[in-house]
Amino acid sequence: MEKISDFTVRRLSSYYRILSDLEQKKVLTISSAKLAEFGGITSAQVRKDLSYFGNFGTRGLGYNVSELKNEITRILGLNQTWGMALFGAGSLGNALFFHQGFRDDGFFFRYLFDVDLGKIGTKWGNLEILAVDKAKEVLKRDPVDIGVITTPKEAAQDIVDLAVEVGIKGILNFAPRELVVPEGVSLRNVNLAVALESLSFSLSI
Amino acid sequence: MEKISDFTVRRLSSYYRILSDLEQKKVLTISSAKLAEFGGITSAQVRKDLSYFGNFGTRGLGYNVSELKNEITRILGLNQTWGMALFGAGSLGNALFFHQGFRDDGFFFRYLFDVDLGKIGTKWGNLEILAVDKAKEVLKRDPVDIGVITTPKEAAQDIVDLAVEVGIKGILNFAPRELVVPEGVSLRNVNLAVALESLSFSLSI
DNA sequence: TAGATTGTTAATCGATTAACAATC
DNA sequence: TAGATTGTTAATCGATTAACAATC
Numbered sequence: 408m409e410k411i412s413d414f415t416v417r418r419l420s421s422y423y424r425i426l427s428d429l430e431q432k433k434v435l436t437i438s439s440a441k442l443a444e445f446g447g448i449t450s451a452q453v454r455k456d457l458s459y460f461g462n463f464g465t466r467g468l469g470y471n472v473s474e475l476k477n478e479i480t481r482i483l484g485l486n487q488t489w490g491m492a493l494f495g496a497g498s499l500g501n502a503l504f505f506h507q508g509f510r511d512d513g514f515f516f517r518y519l520f521d522v523d524l525g526k527i528g529t530k531w532g533n534l535e536i537l538a539v540d541k542a543k544e545v546l547k548r549d550p551v552d553i554g555v556i557t558t559p560k561e562a563a564q565d566i567v568d569l570a571v572e573v574g575i576k577g578i579l580n581f582a583p584r585e586l587v588v589p590e591g592v593s594l595r596n597v598n599l600a601v602a603l604e605s606l607s608f609s610l611s612i
Numbered sequence: 613m614e615k616i617s618d619f620t621v622r623r624l625s626s627y628y629r630i631l632s633d634l635e636q637k638k639v640l641t642i643s644s645a646k647l648a649e650f651g652g653i654t655s656a657q658v659r660k661d662l663s664y665f666g667n668f669g670t671r672g673l674g675y676n677v678s679e680l681k682n683e684i685t686r687i688l689g690l691n692q693t694w695g696m697a698l699f700g701a702g703s704l705g706n707a708l709f710f711h712q713g714f715r716d717d718g719f720f721f722r723y724l725f726d727v728d729l730g731k732i733g734t735k736w737g738n739l740e741i742l743a744v745d746k747a748k749e750v751l752k753r754d755p756v757d758i759g760v761i762t763t764p765k766e767a768a769q770d771i772v773d774l775a776v777e778v779g780i781k782g783i784l785n786f787a788p789r790e791l792v793v794p795e796g797v798s799l800r801n802v803n804l805a806v807a808l809e810s811l812s813f814s815l816s817i
Numbered sequence: 818t819a820g821a822t823t824g825t826t827a828a829t830c831g832a833t834t835a836a837c838a839a840t841c
Numbered sequence: 842t843a844g845a846t847t848g849t850t851a852a853t854c855g856a857t858t859a860a861c862a863a864t865c
Contacts (some may be wrong), residue, residue: 415856416810421790438821439822455856457824465823466821466864467864482813484813484815499711508805509808617831655834660848672841672847
């Protein structure tokens with residue numbers, strides 16, 4: 408398969424959300440022009456993105472909303488569940504843990520780890536926070552797919568190394584630090600400071 | 613001035629963090645090659661990004677860490693403070709509110725708004741959560757620079773319209789919904805679902 | 818059928834990188 | 842001075858868009 412850019416993947420996520428909305432509103436078909444309008448892009452972009460994966464439309468009519476949503480669900484791997492481990496049980500981790508939208512999409516936290524003795528042994532919902540020292544043993548016995556890092560930046564690389572060692576193949580990092588992962592492991596960074604600083608830049612000029 | 617791409621601005625944020633680290637470690641000078649290595653990019657990219665704003669280096673020697681950090685601080689508008697209003701006092705908003713890093717960078721929450729009667733009147737730190745009905749009046753009297761949206765997606769566009777009406781020029785949106793802002797208002801979206809779905813895609817292929 | 822809209826190619830646009838003269 | 846490294850130009854790469862034949 409042709410190499411798919413992250414730009415395309417992020418737009419697929421956007422289409423997925425738009426189609427979910429439309430499906431709920433009982434809209435049956437949609438043109439690339441309409442979909443583009445909702446996503447704030449061009450219709451050529453929509454058709455190009457979809458064309459990497461197949462011919463989902465009907466000339467003259469457009470796309471069937473439910474069908475296209477199902478195709479994108481499959482493409483994005485959202486037709487299955489993903490097990491996650493959270494490293495760093497702080498307030499950001501807490502917000503992510505209780506975020507219903509992730510569960511709806513099939514992303515479940517299965518383990519919570521922290522270094523804070525005051526937190527270890529306490530529960531979020533009915534999931535206990537474990538000592539990060541136990542993580543290697545626990546995750547080797549019972550692997551997860553994705554590691555979510557909400558530790559302070561100083562700890563982040565060590566956690567990545569641990570995650571890689573226990574076979575985690577996807578990492579979502581919130582720590583504001585450049586991280587190194589080996590070939591075959593996917594890393595996505597969410598840096599809230601960058602978003603604010605980019606706003607600050609726009610407001611300054 | 614030449615149009616600066618958001619790619620460049622985001623990398624400036626990255627340089628800013630790297631230089632802050634280096635300054636703390638008492639490193640005095642750095643070459644574009646080293647800076648690039650830390651940021652995971654090429655040295656040409658670093659020099660190109662900086663060249664939009666001036667000549668900050670010395671041929672043969674590289675860049676003075678503190679000097680370059682100060683220049684970038686100024687470019688990004690981080691040599692001043694920014695007042696923010698939070699719309700949606702949920703767990704994500706709470707995590708942002710108590711995040712020390714934003715304060716260090718000069719971003720301060722000055723108002724908290726919610727619709728939930730159970731939350732209105734309670735305090736985070738010593739800042740009271742106000743009814744969103746009061747927002748227009750309050751923010752017209754005492755404007756802020758940035759609106760941070762952590763409401764459910766259904767409410768997000770109304771909040772944007774309110775924010776625009778009271779003169780807010782920068783919006784940081786966490787609601788997973790495409791928002792419309794008029795010319796002259798900057799909008800940055802942080803969509804956590806997109807990040808997870810992009811990981812899911814990578815893990816699926 | 819006539820009108821609408823896809824899927825795809827080729828053109829365009831913009832971002833990244835290689836290369837090197839300038840110069841510390 | 843000789844070696845190192847910047848600032849900048851030109852080449853390359855890759856993403857977006859315009860255009861249109863195919864076809865429902």
